[in-house]
Amino acid sequence: MIIIAGRLDVDPADRDRYLAAVADVAGLARSAAGCLDFVQAADPIEPGRINVYERWESDEDLARFRASGGPMPDLPPLRSAAVQRFSIAAVESL
Known part of the structure; x- marks a missing residue:
């Protein structure tokens, strides 16, 4: 399993436009x-933070989705980004 998680930071005035x-x-x-x-x-x-969370069954599924994308919309500029990819070997229910 693959998890993509982190944060994007935009100008607070641009966050709603970015999410839309x-x-x-x-x-x-x-x-x-x-x-x-x-x-x-x-x-x-x-106010300028966007939380990112993705969970995928495999690297192949993630890559296939990323490759299938069309042109990205005109997005407000990011101030910073801290997003990481995690490879998960086991999952346990709580």
């Missing part, structure tokens, strides 16, 4: 083969 521009991406990802979860969401505390 990528709103369709979550639906496309969640309908893609191997996608277990996908969300880009406004952080409830930091």
Whole structure:
């Protein structure tokens, strides 16, 4: 299993515009083969932060989805990004 998680930082005045521009991406990802979860969401505390979380069955599924994308919408510039890829060997229910 692959998890992509982290944060994107934009100017607080641009956050809603950024999220509106990528709103369709979550639906496309969640309908893609191997996608277990996908969300880009406004952080409830930091006004310019967008939280990113994706969960995929395999690297191949993630790569196939990323390669299938069309042109990206005109997005506001990022101030910074800290997103990481995690390879998960085992999953346990809590």
